[in-house]
Each structure stands twice: as structure tokens, then as C-alpha cells.
Amino acid sequence: MGCGCRNFIDNSMTENLIIFNARLVTPTGTSARCGAQEMNHLHILDNATVEITKGIITYVGASRGETRDGYYNHFWHYNARGKCLLPGFVDSHTHPVFDGERADEFNRRLRGESYLSIMQSGGGIAATVRATRNATYYTLRARAETLLKQMSLMGVTTVEAKSGYGLDRDTELMLLRVIQGLQRDEHRRVDIVPTYLGAHAIPAEYAGRPDDYIDFITGEMLPHIARHRLAAFCDVFCEAGVFSVEQSRRLLTAARRYGFGLKLHADELASLGGAELAAELHAVSADHLLHVSEAGIRQLRAAGVVATLLPLTAFILKAPYAPGRQLIDSGLAVALATDLNPGSAFSGSVPLTFALACIYMGLTIEEAITAFTLNGAAALNRADTIGSIETGKQGDMVLLNTDNYHQLTYYVGMNSVIATIKGGVIHPLNG
Ligand SMILES: [Zn+2]
Known part of the structure; x- marks a missing residue:
């Protein structure tokens, strides 16, 4: 050629x-x-x-x-x-291991339906969970590999990959093994850092019993994943209607005991106190932060938590962008990532992330470069080796x-x- x-x-x-x-x-x-x-x-x-x-x-x-x-x-x-x-760019927040695309939902949103109403009719994360539970290891791996290849073509050399579309024991472990398998491929173009996100949603079998599900995660999943070294980080979707601050605290405190680095999906849909919790627990990063409070910003800075911003999600959901300029001017370390996932942001686009961060979040191009390299590495505890x-x-x-x-x-x-x-x-x- x-x-x-x-x-x-x-x-x-x-x-x-x-x-x-x-x-x-x-x-x-x-x-x-x-x-x-x-x-x-x-x-x-x-x-x-x-x-x-x-x-x-x-x-x-x-x-x-x-x-x-x-x-x-x-x-x-x-x-x-x-x-x-x-x-190389470090994409420190992605959900690339799943089956079941949701183009139909995207269309419904384009026609004006809200994400919440789609969720209530059985769509959203639950739809991906159903498809993923029926998928094989090889299907999931091939799909993730295709996405990683595309990201590599845009300059990504390290990706954080979350589980969270299985929720039950066997599927979650399979997702983490897919990530492990991709990392062990000696011809890989991208290093993959695994994060266990069992607390991504409340699975149907635990409907109305979020505390029991947290007990299952802390009692069964965390010890097993730690023993087999299947994840470096533990993450939680700390959000109204999903996991409360108290449930997230209980989960992450247990995860810390098992040696996981901590991450939070924090203050994405409402100002719930996720940033404050990230600071309290000295999480490595607090991610999203569209609705972070003034107190949350101060506490994140004092605790040295990296603020990871995901402008593609805000763009695609037509949500207000996280206050990137304010966070940087408050002295925080800001990282940028894509949030690639099958629902709210089917995009691993590095160039579009750069553009949105600069145009709508007020970052300079130099800040955006630091955010997508060294600070992304710091959000994965790897600033000493990459970034x-x-x-x-x-x-x-x-x-x-x-x-x-x-x-x-x-x-x-x-x-x-x-x-x-x-x-x-x-x-x-x-x-
Ligand atoms: Zn996410």
C-alpha cells in the first residue's frame, strides 16, 4: 500500500x-x-x-x-x-466493554423523549445489561478491541475501562477478564486500566433493595476481584435515584480496605455531594461534576482529587457543561476523558473532546493538552510512568x-x- x-x-x-x-x-x-x-x-x-x-x-x-x-x-x-x-493521550474514563447498541434510544431522544422516561420504559443501562449478560467473552472482546483500535488512531495510548454492564457476579467477572485479556495482548496499541463499576446501576433482581446490592458487592465481589487482581479501581454511580452518598461511602470505604483506588461518578445530574464524598475519602478522581457545589470544589482541591471532565456526555445529552474554567482557576487538577459508552456518549472522539473543552468549558489548548495527558495519567495513579x-x-x-x-x-x-x-x-x- x-x-x-x-x-x-x-x-x-x-x-x-x-x-x-x-x-x-x-x-x-x-x-x-x-x-x-x-x-x-x-x-x-x-x-x-x-x-x-x-x-x-x-x-x-x-x-x-x-x-x-x-x-x-x-x-x-x-x-x-x-x-x-x-x-500519548490518556483516556481515563470509558465504558467500552458491552453488547447491545442503543441507536433506537438515541433516536427517541432526538424526538424529544427524556433519558429518564426511556429508563422507566426498560431502556438505558438496563437494556445494555440484558444484552451484555447474553453475550460471549469473544463477542465482548472483539467489540471492545474495535473501539480501542479506533481510539488508538486518534492518539490514545492508555485507556481506563470500566465494567458495569453485567452487574451480576459472573458477567461482571467476565467483563473484567475481557479487559485483562486485552491488556495481556502483546500486540496491543493501548494499555488498559481496569475499574470495577458494579455499582453502575441497581440490577433488576435487587430492585428497591440498593442496600442489599451494596452488601453483595462488598461481601462477595470486592474480595474476589481483589484476590484475583482483576481491577485497579472501584467506581460508583453516586446519583439521585441510583446510589446515595451514604451507600457510596459504604461501598468505597470497603473498596479502600481491599486496596482499590477510588473513583466516583459525582454530581452529574444533581448537586448531591459526590464531590464532597470524593474529597472525604481521598478518591483519585471525581468525574463529571456538572453540578459540583462551591464547597465541593474547595474540598476537592484541599484533598488533591483530580477533577475529570467529560464534555462529550454533556454535549450529547444537551446538559450544561461542567465548570472547567472555574475548577482550574480554583487551583484544581483537571483531566479530560471521553466517557465512551453505549448510552449517553457513543463517542471516543479525542478531537471533539478537545474542541468542546476549549469552546464550551473555557480551557486553553495548553490546559486541554495537560488535561488529556499528564492529568489523565494522574487520574489513574500513573503520572510517574506515562503522561x-x-x-x-x-x-x-x-x-x-x-x-x-x-x-x-x-x-x-x-x-x-x-x-x-x-x-x-x-x-x-x-x-
Ligand atoms: Zn461514566
């Missing part, structure tokens, strides 16, 4: 790569960047060279005189021709088709990525 040596790059055996003549654009550090000043600060270096040895970055800095493409001295040499080289282009970190990067990184938002919803580099292995989009 096509011509030119770049179509035939295959350094997957060595994971050794030297990219030269790049315009390096990266946040720096091994923890979340907080507030406007830190989030706006990007390290930019022209004519930069980045060397990756066995998947780990071993040199970042001024050119060392490389001029030729090709494979020699055990390294692929790749001429970036002055284009922007950024850290920036620095010596010692994983060789996860993205090469844009431009020397002007503003194109990430200026080209609205269009993909500017020409290559994704995962653990030092280069995947050109035309290759």
Missing part, C-alpha cells in the same frame, strides 16, 4: 526508536498539574530528539545530529520533519500532522494524528 519506507516501519521486535527533528510539546512532571499556571506550562522544544530503548524513554533533548531515516545501530530512526510530538515525554517514562507518544499544536482544537472534530507510538513501537496511520 502506498509508497515510501514509512509504510514498512516495524520496530516491534526491539521497541527501540529514535524520533528526530520533532517539535516536542509536553507537560512535565510525575504528578498532576494544578491550576492555570501549571496546566498552561508546556515544555516546547524545536528540532528535538527522543530516544526510546526497550519501550522506555532514554533521551529527550536537542538534536544529536541525526539526519537519516532507517534502521541502524539497533534503532529505527524516524524523521518527524518538524511536526508536533506529544505524549509526558521525559526520560524514564514509557515511550507512549503521538505525532501530529502539523507543527502547530493549536490544530488540535482549531480543526474541530478532525483527526490531526499521523502516528501513534506505543511503548516505543511506531504505528503510522498509513501503515
Whole structure:
């Protein structure tokens, strides 16, 4: 296909790569960047060279005189021709393992029906749960793999993936095993961080008995998942009509005892106190935050919780956007993610997330880059190994088709990525 040596790059055996003549654009550090000043600060270096040895970055800095493409001295040499080289994007909130699409519901919403009325007629998460419980491991895995491939083409190198469409014991464990299987694929283009979201909804068999369902999760599921190391995080949909603040507290307190990192779907539909609970429990992230209170913002900042914002969901549900500008100006670390899921946001679009965050949440493009790289990594407790282009970190990067990184938002919803580099292995989009 096509011509030119770049179509035939295959350094997957060595994971050794030297990219030269790049315009390096990266946040720096091994923890979340907080507030406007830190989030706006990007390290930019022209004519930069980045060397990756066995998947780990071993040199970042001024050119060392490389001029030729090709494979020699055990390294692929790749001429970036002055284009922007950024850290790989970290999508720290997705729901990609499910069966059963809900295009019909999307249509009903377009015709004016509310999400609540669709839920009350048996739609919503319950519809996906029914389909997912009837699906096989291989169906679920193939579907998730397709989504991850599409995300990789947009520059994503790490994804957090939640369970939560099985709810019963066996299906939830199967979803986590699908995630584990994808992570064990040695040819994967995306690392996958597993989150157990059993408390995504109250399953039909526990209708009206949410406390009994929480007992089932804390008594049976958490110990099993912890023992088999099937998830790094535990999440809960803390929302009016789903799980109360008190039920969420009980669940997450148990999860913390088993060693899980904590996440919350917080204050998405109403100001319930999810942010305050995230702060109280020192969760790693509080996500959504469309209706976060002033007190919640103060407490999140004091507790060092990453505020993960998901503008695609607000866009698709025609909901008010989370106050991104206010959160950053209050000194918080903000991360951006897609929330890819079959109901409220069937989109893993990185370019559209960038555009919405800047246009409607008031982020600068520099803040959005930090939010989708280093702060996304911090929302997964991985800022020490991914999220920036620095010596010692994983060789996860993205090469844009431009020397002007503003194109990430200026080209609205269009993909500017020409290559994704995962653990030092280069995947050109035309290759
Ligand atoms: Zn979600």
C-alpha cells in the first residue's frame, strides 16, 4: 500500500526508536498539574530528539545530529520533519466493554423523549445489561478491541475501562477478564486500566433493595476481584435515584480496605455531594461534576482529587457543561476523558473532546493538552510512568500532522494524528 519506507516501519521486535527533528510539546512532571499556571506550562522544544530503548524513554533533548531515516545501530530512526510530538493521550474514563447498541434510544431522544422516561420504559443501562449478560467473552472482546483500535488512531495510548454492564457476579467477572485479556495482548496499541463499576446501576433482581446490592458487592465481589487482581479501581454511580452518598461511602470505604483506588461518578445530574464524598475519602478522581457545589470544589482541591471532565456526555445529552474554567482557576487538577459508552456518549472522539473543552468549558489548548495527558495519567495513579515525554517514562507518544499544536482544537472534530507510538513501537496511520 502506498509508497515510501514509512509504510514498512516495524520496530516491534526491539521497541527501540529514535524520533528526530520533532517539535516536542509536553507537560512535565510525575504528578498532576494544578491550576492555570501549571496546566498552561508546556515544555516546547524545536528540532528535538527522543530516544526510546526497550519501550522506555532514554533521551529527550536537542538534536544529536541525526539526519537519516532507517534502521541502524539497533534503532529505527524516524524523521518527524518538524511536526508536533506529544505524549500519548490518556483516556481515563470509558465504558467500552458491552453488547447491545442503543441507536433506537438515541433516536427517541432526538424526538424529544427524556433519558429518564426511556429508563422507566426498560431502556438505558438496563437494556445494555440484558444484552451484555447474553453475550460471549469473544463477542465482548472483539467489540471492545474495535473501539480501542479506533481510539488508538486518534492518539490514545492508555485507556481506563470500566465494567458495569453485567452487574451480576459472573458477567461482571467476565467483563473484567475481557479487559485483562486485552491488556495481556502483546500486540496491543493501548494499555488498559481496569475499574470495577458494579455499582453502575441497581440490577433488576435487587430492585428497591440498593442496600442489599451494596452488601453483595462488598461481601462477595470486592474480595474476589481483589484476590484475583482483576481491577485497579472501584467506581460508583453516586446519583439521585441510583446510589446515595451514604451507600457510596459504604461501598468505597470497603473498596479502600481491599486496596482499590477510588473513583466516583459525582454530581452529574444533581448537586448531591459526590464531590464532597470524593474529597472525604481521598478518591483519585471525581468525574463529571456538572453540578459540583462551591464547597465541593474547595474540598476537592484541599484533598488533591483530580477533577475529570467529560464534555462529550454533556454535549450529547444537551446538559450544561461542567465548570472547567472555574475548577482550574480554583487551583484544581483537571483531566479530560471521553466517557465512551453505549448510552449517553457513543463517542471516543479525542478531537471533539478537545474542541468542546476549549469552546464550551473555557480551557486553553495548553490546559486541554495537560488535561488529556499528564492529568489523565494522574487520574489513574500513573503520572510517574506515562503522561509526558521525559526520560524514564514509557515511550507512549503521538505525532501530529502539523507543527502547530493549536490544530488540535482549531480543526474541530478532525483527526490531526499521523502516528501513534506505543511503548516505543511506531504505528503510522498509513501503515
Ligand atoms: Zn461514566
